[in-house]
């Protein structure tokens with residue numbers, strides 16, 4: 001059988017033919033298992049030969065999208081923008097040197113050693129706006145600016161640049177070599193059909209001509225540039241194309257030995273692209289491609305699989321298939337090519353990798369073999385910078401201590417402008433004093449614009465472009481009554497039996513969460529009863545329930561401590577906790593505006609108890625009462641330090657008082673009040689709380705997109721069918737139908753991501769639950 005022959009040849013270290021690879025790529029089920037066996041063993045042998053058995057590598061990096069303009073138009077790409085889109089979204093044509101440094105420094109503080117410069121191909125050839133920007137700034141071409149930026153990063157931060165600017169000529173490769181110890185460009189595929197046939201993914205993209213891309217790979221070899229390349233799986237290429245692409249890479253590697261890693265990247269369909277309805281690459285097909293890359297390239301190749309493009313439950317398969325590298329992973333910036341796919345937390349990735357039998361180690365952007373042979377492979381200008389970061393024995397990254405923050409509040413002059421403060425807040429939030437934050441919070445006019453634009457940048461580089469939303473329903477337990485015995489239909493109260501029906505109905509409608517708030521008026525056991533009723537009726541529904549105040553009520557009435565109370569609620573089915581029921585974390589303010597709220601110390605104790613029980617929570621600020629700018633800053637600082645202690649907050653929601661509230665700055669418009677609050681929240685909480693939510697039920701339609709451009713990234717819950725039971729409160733009767741959320745995101749040219757309560761990807765709601773206008777088509781009984 002041809003697969004068996006192919007596998008024994010691979011095992012013996014012989015070359016695989018095209019037909020061999022086709023057989024490997026087509027293997028499924030038990031045949032695929034046999035392939036994985038051989039591929040995994042080959043990888044293990046290679047790692048032993050490299051002197052690091054059992055080591056899986058990654059590079060700690062920041063993603064620097066220098067420009068999203070591009071002369072190409074790949075049908076799967078959401079990275080790319082047109083000048084009109086940039087203008088409408090308020091994005092710059094090119095990132096300024098200051099913006100680049102801000103991102104690099106943020107990474108440097110998190111121990112990143114790589115700056116990945118990924119950008120569109122030669123935008124100036126298509127867009128006059130790009131040409132004009134380059135002329136005005138004194139750069140002959142985009143690639144010239146790439147060299148400048150790479151040099152700036154290394155000079156200012158010591159980080160190393162990996163250059164990923166698309167197609168380069170031999171001359172350009174040579175000119176860029178002194179600025180980055182490695183470069184890369186995905187081959188993607190050798191298929192000419194995808195390039196030449198109208199309607200196919202690469203049609204109309206001159207830089208995706210496979211001959212041109214193979215030429216770049218060849219030239220990089222001639223110029224001795226450690227090079228990252230790979231294939232994209234699932235963009236319409238055939239199995240034969242895939243086999244031929246791998247063989248082309250093997251041949252180039254034979255000639256020059258410069259292919260430091262081969263990325264096997266699975267295509268992920270993106271909303272708003274021509275390929276939005278195409279299926280993501282199939283898991284077995286993708287796994288077979290990883291194994292085929294290993295078998296084609298041999299034991300000593302590095303095979304990279306991006307960990308954010310697969311579910312962690314799928315990692316085991318990819319590891320069995322012979323992968324040995326996760327590529328660049330960022331603790332700071334989003335993957336701008338796949339903005340809806342967050343990076344795994346590095347601690348989680350290390351734990352996962354360990355569970356699979358490997359030790360996770362950090363490498364540099366240039367792989368150890370090239371670091372060791374720097375005289376051949378790395379430009380002399382970079383030798384010192386590489387040596388400063390490399391472990392001399394392994395050639396991987398040297399262990400580093402966290403870099404101390406460079407700026408300090410003491411050093412900055414009091415006279416510094418609000419715009420300069422905003423830049424500092426973006427690069428080093430820890431360096432700002434309370435008075436600095438208060439100045440930002442009270443900014444107006446052009447200062448406020450500078451503030452919101454800095455916050456929007458931080459949002460983009462940390463959580464990416466996706467706007468998230470969770471499909472949920474709300475239930476207020478104050479309407480709970482003990483039994484069905486009530487005279488006449490009481491439409492605002494309900495029993496536990498009806499709770500179960502509501503939960504089932506919510507799940508049927510495609511909700512992933514039921515949000516339950518309010519003290520239960522009947523017996524204390526109803527807290528646990530309610531959680532169980534929901535979980536029994538709809539086991540997959542995420543139960544977001546019981547504010548600190550509710551948990552205290554339950555604890556007091558049942559004679560439990562607050563820790564015991566949240567543990568009991570968790571065991572009964574609660575998944576996460578609403579961190580509401582507090583206005584400002586200050587007892588003086590509480591006494592004045594909300595004396596019935598629980599004392600601040602109790603709120604904090606309850607949140608700590610919830611987090612300790614493994615229940616994550618939201619966090620909020622109700623602003624616009626009587627509080628000062630300093631009060632708001634102190635509130636944010638408390639949340640930030642609590643987060644650094646527990647890590648339990650999923651998001652922060654700055655919630656304005658219904659109506660206009662009291663402006664912080666007299667005469668400032670409500671929309672500017674909200675912009676300043678959202679921007680300061682994003683900046684002060686960056687590096688601690690990742691998501692800033694727009695509380696849409698409290699805001700008018702025109703304000704929502706403005707706040708999503710001022711640092712916010714989340715729309716919260718859709719409140720399916722708009723009903724809060726009982727019918728009370730300002731949110732009553734309001735609903736954000738998914739198509740409306742889609743429309744908001746589309747208008748901002750950003751993807752909408754349906755999330756779970758804890759920010760994982762949620763399965764999209766089946767459209768049958770809504771009609772075209774986004775209204776419910778089924779009636780709640």
Ligand SMILES: O=c1nc2n(C[C@H](O)[C@H](O)[C@H](O)CO)c3cc(O)ccc3cc-2c(=O)[nH]1
Pocket residue numbers: 059061063114116162163164183184185186228229263306326327328329335336337338364365
């Ligand atoms: O975060 C990403 N990094 C990408 N990288 C970077 C990669 O993950 C590593 O950071 C670098 O290869 C350095 O190790 C690429 C690098 C290339 O040279 C060519 C293509 C890619 C593709 C991606 C990508 O889609 N997302």
Ligand SMILES: C[C@H]1O[C@@H](n2cnc3c(N)ncnc32)[C@H](O)[C@@H]1O
Pocket residue numbers: 076077078118185186188232265266267268269270337338
């Ligand atoms: C940075 C690299 O990411 C790849 N890339 C671009 N768009 C997608 C997508 N939708 N899914 C997966 N990979 C993609 C391209 O090959 C590019 O070179």
Ligand code: SF4
Pocket residue numbers: 070071072073074077078079080119120121166205207
């Ligand atoms: S994938 Fe690269 S070349 Fe293609 S459109 Fe996007 S930025 Fe341009």
